[in-house]
Amino acid sequence: MRRMLSKIRVTTTIAAIGVATTAAAPAVAADGPKVTMHFGVARVAGWAQEAQARAAAAAEGPFAPLIGELDLGSGEAALGAARSGHLHAGQDLFAPAGTPLTAVADGVVAAAGSDGGQGNYVHLYDPERGLTYVYMHMVQPAAVDTGDRVSAGQRLGGVGCTGSCWGDHLHFEIRAGRGMSGEPRDPLPALRDWEPLKRPR
Ligand SMILES: [Zn+2]
Numbered sequence: 001m002r003r004m005l006s007k008i009r010v011t012t013t014i015a016a017i018g019v020a021t022t023a024a025a026p027a028v029a030a031d032g033p034k035v036t037m038h039f040g041v042a043r044v045a046g047w048a049q050e051a052q053a054r055a056a057a058a059a060e061g062p063f064a065p066l067i068g069e070l071d072l073g074s075g076e077a078a079l080g081a082a083r084s085g086h087l088h089a090g091q092d093l094f095a096p097a098g099t100p101l102t103a104v105a106d107g108v109v110a111a112a113g114s115d116g117g118q119g120n121y122v123h124l125y126d127p128e129r130g131l132t133y134v135y136m137h138m139v140q141p142a143a144v145d146t147g148d149r150v151s152a153g154q155r156l157g158g159v160g161c162t163g164s165c166w167g168d169h170l171h172f173e174i175r176a177g178r179g180m181s182g183e184p185r186d187p188l189p190a191l192r193d194w195e196p197l198k199r200p201r
Helices: 002-016 023-031 036-060 188-193
Strands: 091-094 099-102 105-116 121-126 132-136 155-158 171-175
Touching: 091 188, 121 155, 132 155
Parallel strands: none
Antiparallel strands: 091 171, 099 155, 105 121, 121 132, 132 171
């Protein structure tokens, strides 16, 4: 009995650190009672599934909001820079017109449209993180509609200079909660951290 328990402990320890797969199960089964084998197989299979689920989730973003090099410009492009009558609420990313813009994460389009300030825009709500990603000045109307569900890396539109704009760029914001009413956060640390994509997914 003592020997069996120590075997279980070894198996569970190995499985817990993600080294073991189903190969660990026969080690328990070799000289333990059948119930032990079943315990080991079930637990190891469960962990393997969990590990796979975690790997799949990690592959689903967050991704950088545009394809290609991040050109963050000067301090003028940063959050909090002075604008006429207000402070800049996001980070500008400079890229040639038409550069694909992609969804940072799985989410739902809180709003997509066009106005004189934002130009063609998308507000993408990420329910998992409780954040809204804002894309402005897109070259053409968004490729998605308000209410659409989108997946991480999906194409939303292209870089442009519609609305209040002085040169092709993405004006990008991260706001707390759903929509534009939440406090803007500095996108810079996230932009430096998020995985770049080579093409839309
Ligand atoms: Zn801006």
